[in-house]
Structure formats: C-alpha cells, structure tokens
Amino acid sequence: MTDVNVTLSESAAKRIAAVVASDPEKSALRVSVEGGGCSGFSYKFDLDTAPHDDDVVIQRDGAKVLIDPVSLIYMAGSEIDFIDNLMGQSFQIKNPNAVASCGCGTSFSV
Template sequence: MSETAAEGVTVSERAAKRIGEILKAEPEGTMLRVSVEGGGCSGFQYKFDMDRAKADDDLVIARDGAVVLIDPVSVNFMSGSEIDFVEDLIGASFKIKNPNATASCGCGTSFAL
C-alpha cells in the first residue's frame, strides 16, 4: 500500500496537512475516520469522526502525519475518490471528489450513486 493511495482512495496534500493539524490537538493515537452512511439530501452522506481504535479490516491511509481510516463498506462507495481540503469564501471544509457519485448536493457531503 502506498502512503497516499490505497484501494483507489487518495488523500490530497492539502487534506493531509489539515488532518495532521487537527490530529495534533487530539490525544496520541487519534485518527480521522471517514465513512459513508445512508441519508443526506442525495441518498448517502460522508461522515468524519475522530477515532482511536482501528478495526482489523479498516483501510488505513497515512500521509504527512495524517492517518485516515475507512471501513470496508465505505471503501466500496469511495473507490477512486480523493479526500481534499478546500477553502473558499463560504468557509473551509473537507471535500470528497468521488467519481462514482452521479449527483451531489451543494454542501458537498451528500451524494447519490
């Protein structure tokens, strides 16, 4: 597994930097968990949580001090995606560029397949 890509999911340099900054303020061993859940205005939504426990079947992506965990079910929905961090006039947030999504909402956290 490469540092930046696994199972076709990548973490951009900007996202890795921001995740690393966030994790520095958390207890030692904390990782960012990204998951896909049913709901949101388009059918599925991304969820971001801090987690200190890694499951045996989690996908682990490590880059520049950032560690991201993704469960196997969520990986199926996110294959080929890039986790990015963007700053614009309305604020800063993590965005997932998912080539599998056929539609998404304006907030960028909800999508349809």
C-alpha cells in the same frame, strides 16, 4: 483487501495532522458513508483512536485516515481534499462514482 485507490490531498493531510494534534486522545480521521442525506448517501467525518481490524488505513505526511470496508465500496477512486476559501473550510470527497451530489458537499448518490 484490494487497493481501491482512495487518495489524500496534501491540504487534507496537513489539516488532518493539525486537527489530530489538537486532541492527544485521537490518532486518525475516520471517513464513512451512511445512508441518508439530500442525495441518498452522506459522508461522515469523526476523529478516532485506532483502526478496526478490517479498516483500510491511508497515510500521507503524518496524517492517517481510516475507512471501513462498506464505505470503501462507495469511495473507490476518490480523493479526500480540504478546501479553504471564501465560502468556508471543509473536507470534501472528490468521488468519481457519484452521479449526483448536493450543495452541502457531503451528500451524494451512485
């Protein structure tokens, strides 16, 4: 598959590695895009055991992220980040393709 330039920030890699380490049956964070949400599409985050044959695997500092080919189309050029501030902790996708997003941080439109 062609390189779509999805990246993983240092803080996201550290958080993914910590979360996966707490569940010995899981080895990666799966990020997918689904229809729905406030703005038309939403990101879904799950722990997974292994990549599917057609997944793109992104690795950094011991962390592994799995993205399916359909979700990858919507995430081209994105950065997966982890935010820890006074408002709380969450994974966030900085997506240059999103023309609108929602206050929840997981919903967007293209």
